[in-house]
Amino acid sequence: MSMYENLVMQTQMNYSKYYRLYAAGKTPVKLSEKKALPYEKQISEFARKIKEADCIVVGGASGLSSAGGGDFYYEDTPSFRRYFGKFADRYGFKGAFNGMQYPYKTRGEFWAYLATFLHTTQTAPVRKPYLDLDQILQGKDFFVLTTNQDTQFVKLYPEEKVAQIQGDHRFFQCSRQCCDETWDAVKPVEKMMEAMGNDTCIPEEIIPRCPNCGAEAFPWVRGYGNFLQGRKYEEQYEKISEYIEENADKKILFLEFGVGRMTPMFIQEPFWNLTLNLPDAYYIAVNTQYDFLPEQIEEKGFVIGKNIKQVLEDIRIELKGGC
Numbered sequence: 235m236s237m238y239e240n241l242v243m244q245t246q247m248n249y250s251k252y253y254r255l256y257a258a259g260k261t262p263v264k265l266s267e268k269k270a271l272p273y274e275k276q277i278s279e280f281a282r283k284i285k286e287a288d289c290i291v292v293g294g295a296s297g298l299s300s301a302g303g304g305d306f307y308y309e310d311t312p313s314f315r316r317y318f319g320k321f322a323d324r325y326g327f328k329g330a331f332n333g334m335q336y337p338y339k340t341r342g343e344f345w346a347y348l349a350t351f352l353h354t355t356q357t358a359p360v361r362k363p364y365l366d367l368d369q370i371l372q373g374k375d376f377f378v379l380t381t382n383q384d385t386q387f388v389k390l391y392p393e394e395k396v397a398q399i400q401g402d403h404r405f406f407q408c409s410r411q412c413c414d415e416t417w418d419a420v421k422p423v424e425k426m427m428e429a430m431g432n433d434t435c436i437p438e439e440i441i442p443r444c445p446n447c448g449a450e451a452f453p454w455v456r457g458y459g460n461f462l463q464g465r466k467y468e469e470q471y472e473k474i475s476e477y478i479e480e481n482a483d484k485k486i487l488f489l490e491f492g493v494g495r496m497t498p499m500f501i502q503e504p505f506w507n508l509t510l511n512l513p514d515a516y517y518i519a520v521n522t523q524y525d526f527l528p529e530q531i532e533e534k535g536f537v538i539g540k541n542i543k544q545v546l547e548d549i550r551i552e553l554k555g556g557c
């Protein structure tokens with residue numbers, strides 16, 4: 235098992251043990267009581283750490299995408315209505331994930347919805363917080379780890395610079411996991427969208443199927459109980475592990491954006507662990523809801539409890555000037 239996957243496994247065990255605490259939005263880790271610097275000082279400190287760092291590991295979680303307008307997953311927002319309005323009107327659900335769980339009467343209806351869901355992220359432009367982050371990272375040696383499946387980072391960077399450990403909406407796998415294969419989902423999704431038109435159903439004969447066993451395909455993503463953790467999955471963990479191992483003794487900066495309380499095991503707690511244990515590591519997190527900084531690393535990091543979109547814009551301006 236790769237180094238980073240091992241860190242995730244360790245925190246996963248901790249998470250199960252203290253599940254009630256995490257579910258209540260807390261953490262079993264002893265937090266720092268140090269008072270945070272004023273916002274302007276945090277921004278200049280953030281910019282200074284970027285300049286000084288030999289290398290940067292970016293951890294992008296759900297808060298980063300929702301900050302940029304990808305806020306249609308859990309709630310009935312204007313963007314949800316824009317992309318999923320006809321389904322919301324017909325079936326009454328609120329939020330894109332809600333639509334994934336709806337008991338559709340036919341597979342044609344389910345796939346019409348699923349195709350719309352995938353098409354929305356596959357074709358979305360790169361959003362503002364990602365563009366600002368990209369400007370901030372220019373000229374730096376960096377690597378991205380993300381739990382977001384919405385392909386925002388891979389629209390900006392080659393795949394060798396990005397580890398997508400929760401999957402990627404551009405790929406299908408076999409729903410029965412009969413084989414360790416993933417394949418393109420973009421073209422089949424386009425075909426389904428064309429066939430659907432203004433309707434909320436597609437002809438069942440174009441439902442994508444596994445080339446090996448004929449079962450229905452399924453997006454290569456965690457969250458529905460059948461995520462294929464095969465070769466492609468291992469590769470994601472190998473990429474992030476190699477990057478950290480190669481740079482372990484350097485001035486390495488861990489940047490965490492928008493980790494929620496239900497998934498601290500993929501980015502947040504491994505980053506805490508690495509910051510504590512690597513000699514010249516530093517940690518900065520941006521989180522609108524939770525400003526959690528462990529006491530053990532209070533001299534090696536800080537948390538900005540503000541809107542991610544605003545913070546990234548302010549950092550970009552601080553580093554590059556202009557507006």
Ligand SMILES: [Zn+2]
Pocket residue numbers: 408409410411412413444445446447448449
């Ligand atoms: Zn199959």
